[in-house]
Amino acid sequence: MSPAFPIILAFGLGLIGWLAARARARTFRSAVRAGGARRMHSLPSYHGWFVALAIMAPALLFAAVWSSVTPGMAEADALKSPAAAQLPVFGFQRDSILAEARNLASSPDAAAFNPIARQIAAPMRAAHKFYGSIGLVATLLIGFAAGALAFLRLRPDFTARTQVERAIMVGLLLASLIAVLTTLGILASLVFETTRFFSMVSPGDFLLGTHWGPDPMATPGANVGVDYGAIPLFWGTIYIGAVIAMIVAIPLGLMSAIYLTQYASAGVRRWMKPILEILAGVPTVVYGYFAALTVAPAVRDAAQAIGISSASSESAMAAGLVMGVMIIPFVSSMADDSIAAVPQAMRDGSLAMGATTSETIRRVLIPAALPGIVAGVMLAVSRAIGETMIVVMAAGAAARLTANPFESMTTVTFQIVAMLTGEGSFDHPATLSAFALGFVLFLVTLALNYIALRVVKRFREAYE
Amino acid sequence: MSEPSTPISASQAKDPRFAARLKKRYTSERRFRLLGLGAVVFSALVLAFLIVTMTSNAIGGFKRAELRFPVDFAGAALTLDAGQLAAPDARDKLKTAGLADVIVIAGTKSAGALAASEISDSAWGEVADRLIGDPDLLKSSLEVSVPVTNDLAAALRGEGPEKLRPLAASLAREGKLVSRFDPGFLSRSDATDPQAVGIWGALKGSILTMAVTLLLAFPIGVLSALYLEEYAPRSRWTDLIEVSINNLAAVPSIIFGLLGLSVFLWIFPNYRSAPLIGGMTLALMTMPVIVISGRNAIKSVPPSIRDGALAVGASRVQTVFHHVLPLAMPGILTGTIIGMARALGETAPLLMIGMRAFVATPPDGFTSPSSALPVQIFLWSDEVSRGFVERTSAAIIVLLAFLLALNGLAIYLRNKFETRW
Known part of the structure; x- marks a missing residue:
């Protein structure tokens, strides 16, 4: 049952x-037209x-709630069946067998490597069918x-339009609350997992430590904090995103805008404007590949040519x-x-x-527009430090x-990518x-x- | 720009120091102007360089090395008749009948044992598909063109294992080993051998993901924009909604990945790396973009339209849904398409929710494990083999083509339907 x-x-x-x-309403209307009844x-x-x-x-x-609770109920029923007694009590194997059984229950000709899965799948499918028919009838x-x-x-004289419009207004309000919910969801999930992390590693060690080397596979020992000093990461982020990238982007961006x-x-x-727009629309994974394939080797060769022997093929320079x-x-x-403001x-x-025009730009326009430009640079920095794919593909893993x-x-x-794409468990400090x-x-x-937005707002108001 | 023309007395203008100063100022003016031009030209050159690099690599990625030789099916001992090829399991029948061996024997006869041992493991499947398409071929001889292994393909380019290079060179001279355009790249899925990979699985995953994103983000975004622009009272709640939307538009995409990982995968633990979860995560990211562009589009509809509708007795809901929304729609659609283009190229959140697994079959629904085009590019970019470098560039060209098409559509809509009031 789908x-x-x-x-x-x-x-x-x-x-x-x-x-x-x-x-029905049309019959009302014809009655109204025939006279006698009140106005619609x-x-x-x-x-x-x-x-x-x-x-x-x-x-x-009801359908949404029902279809989200029934898989759990069907599984619970299937676990009561005699076949389920052979299941391992807990752990990875049990999960994989159950996953196979779920697969089998939804599509009978799916592949299954474990015979127990096939046995559990039968009662599970029956339970699915049972709850599915109940749901349909209900x-x-x-x-x-x-x-x-x-x-x-x-x-x-029923006020149908007023009722419908009230429902539409509720729908509009609910839709706009999704944004608030998303923000709260982000905050809640980050705060929750971060609290769990700080119950294992002290915030001081994390924010002030200078050695970063978590091992997602090792059992965390007593002195776990020494491996979680995030200062090198903050430094790398600032150095690539706020220093090197900005040395490139601020003069070029500003001069492009002026020109x-x-x-x-x-x-x-x-x-030229569409060309700049295309540059902004290229996916970051493409930039990352470009950085890794073309720019990084060129940067390394150039550095070695001027006598820097430590130059590596994954460098902060290429990513930046x-x-x-x-x-x-x-x-x-x-x-x-x-x-323009x-x-x-x-x-x-x-x-x-x-x-001259350039004197006007340098002595009048730029000083007058400076708050807005600074705010723009701050927004650019915030984009640069949150950028993922370029650094993942070109900057390297060494803290x-x-x-x-x-x-x-x-x-x-x-x-973040390295810690969450491994096979680490969700209770390990490395993942958290x-x-x-x-x-x-x-x-x-x-x-x-x-x-930045405050600065921009105040700056706009100053000239209005 | 017009030259500055300040009244200057004749004696001042004749002063050589004045002339020198003026010359210096004009030189610096020209220098500044050139700097500006240089900045713009630099951006254009980087873009051109990027596209040229990718395209030149991608040309190889759309091709693959194939070995060409005749196979005599009539003479081969295939224990199979044409009737069995109509059955649904014809591929399996051909496999058990030893089609792969028939191909290798024919290859050995034509190109030698070493070349035949370098025929790709997936070669028999392509021949099988041709036979199923035309069962009469079983009674005749057929000139087949089958993919070879990555090693022989590399040798054809002059790289790869030393022992294969002379073989590849001589076969290429005889015209038996050729690098041919590979339409299958667009219809196959991920594989471990760069000769056998294709983009269709990832592309289909991306299409399904985008469908979920559009279905969620578009209605929610448009309704939020309508509420905020047309109905919302000035209150703390409204301020909170506005602040949330503006902040969400600036949150790094990877944070949305963390949200998807800890909330969506916690609610639906069985749908790891499914387009459904990916689409939901990207929808949250795209929604603020749609709201912001939607609000601008709604704002640009003149108040006289609303006043006119209200004056003839329409309710506020009718005014908005019958008059304001249709007029704002082109602007909203343009914003939506731009938001979708951004979501299509987004990689980091999809990595977070596990869409980085090796998936060798195209997803058959919204809940089956899948890859996505940008993630596929990222995964292939990790491979060291030269074959994968070309395939990655080819995939990038496919992605860029889709993005270009989307942006072109947005520009077309903007030019065709935009009304200046």
Whole structure:
């Protein structure tokens, strides 16, 4: 029994309700036209929607809840069957056998390597069928009862439109609450796992330690904190994202914005702006591959040519350079906005005094737009430190505290990926450390964005 | 820009120091302008270099090395008649009938034992498909072109094991070993041998993931945008919703991966690396983009439209759903497509929720394990073999083509339907 059946059934009932209610409302309307009855409050289709919504809301809610609890109930029933006694009591093997049984229960010709799985699958399938039919019947009953109640309320003067519009408003509010729920979900999951991590490793060791070398496979000993010093990761993140990338992105982005807004002819602008947009639209995994395949070897060879023998093929420099190129369009569009916000009168005044265009830009426009540009750079930094794929593919795994950009360095995002894509258990501090790192990253990007948006807002107000 | 023209007295203008200063200022003006042009040209050059590098590598990735030789099915001892090929398990029958050996024997006859031993293990399947398509071939001789192993393919390029290089060179001279365009790259799935890999499994995974993302993010995003722009009262709740949406738009994508890992996989532990979970995670990431662009589109519909509708007696819901929303739709769709393009290229959150497993068959539904196009690129990029480098670039070109198509659609919609009020 597919879990989609009750949902299809709910929609079908809704359609029937819609048609029936509309037909009923039409008879009201012809009565009104014939004279005698009072004036209709709502159009017939609103009566239809009222009944359809009254049917589908409870039926869909029930179908969703039912289809999410039944697999657990079917499994519990199957575990009571005699075959389940042969199962290992707990552990990885038990999980894999149960997974096979679940597979078999949903598609009988799936492959199964364990004979016990086949034995458990039979009662499980029966339970699925049983609960599935109950769900179907219950959906039908609920939908029918709700529909009948709603249908009986229909009168010529029934305020169907008001009711439907109230339901629409509730739907709109619920949709916009999803954003709040997502934010809360992010905060809750990060805080929860981070607290678990800090119950094993002290926050002091984590935030101030200088050695990072977790081993997801080793049993955590008493002195686990020494391996979880995140300072090298913070350093690598800042060095790649806020130093090297910004050395590339700020001058190039700013100069591109200045050229495109102050100098370029309309024709040049029409061609160059989309090119910058394309640069911003290239997926980060492509930049990462470009960094690893082309830029990193070139950087290494160049470094070795000028006598830096420690240059590695995975270097902070390669990742930072490519990340900088990725950020150029972002800086450029932020600078563009803030320069455009400077009042025209200031520019005209400077030009009228005899300053050249570049003098006007350097002495008047940029100082006036500086708060906006700084805010743009902060947003760019927050994007750069949260960037994952480029550093995963080009920066390397070694946590080092070094200022040599030609050595490999690791970042917060790299370690999050490394810690969570292994086979580590969810109770191990190495796995949990990824959430602590994510929490730090979340807070830092949030702070950067908050400050930047405040600055931009105040700056806009100053010129309005 | 017009030259500055300040009134200057004649004696000042004749002063040579003045002329020198002016010349210096004009030089610095030109220098500044060139710097600006340089910055723009640099960005364009990087983009061009990136695309040229990827394309030149990708040309090899769309090809594969194939060995060409005739197979005489009539003479071979295939214990099978044409009727059995109509059965659904014809592939298995051909396998048990020893099709693979027939191919290797024919290959040995034509190109020698060493070359025949380098025929790819998957070669018999392609021949089997041809036989099933046309059972009459069993009675005749057929010129087949089958993939070879990665080693021989590398030798054809002048790399790989030393002992195969002379063989590859001589076979290539005779025209028996050729590097041919490989349409199967778009219809096969992941494999361990770069000669046998394809992109279809990952592409299908991406399409399913994007479908889930669109189905969730579009309605939620549009409804939120309508609520915030048209109905929301000025209150603390509304402020909270607005702050959340603006923050979500700036949260690094990997954080959404952490959310998907700890919340969605906790609720649905059986759907690890399924398009359903990937789509839900990406939907949360795409939704704020749709809300922000949707609000801008709704804001740009002039108030006179609303006033007109309200004046003839429409309710506030009717005004918005019958008049404002249709007029804002092109702008909303443009924003949605741009958000979807970003989600299509996103890798990090999908890695977090486990879509990095080796999946050799295309997903057959929203809940079966799957890969995604950008993740496939990431996985292949870890492989050292030269064959995979080319295949990775080819996959990147496929991804970029999809993104270009999406962005082109967005630009087309913007130009065609955008109304300036």
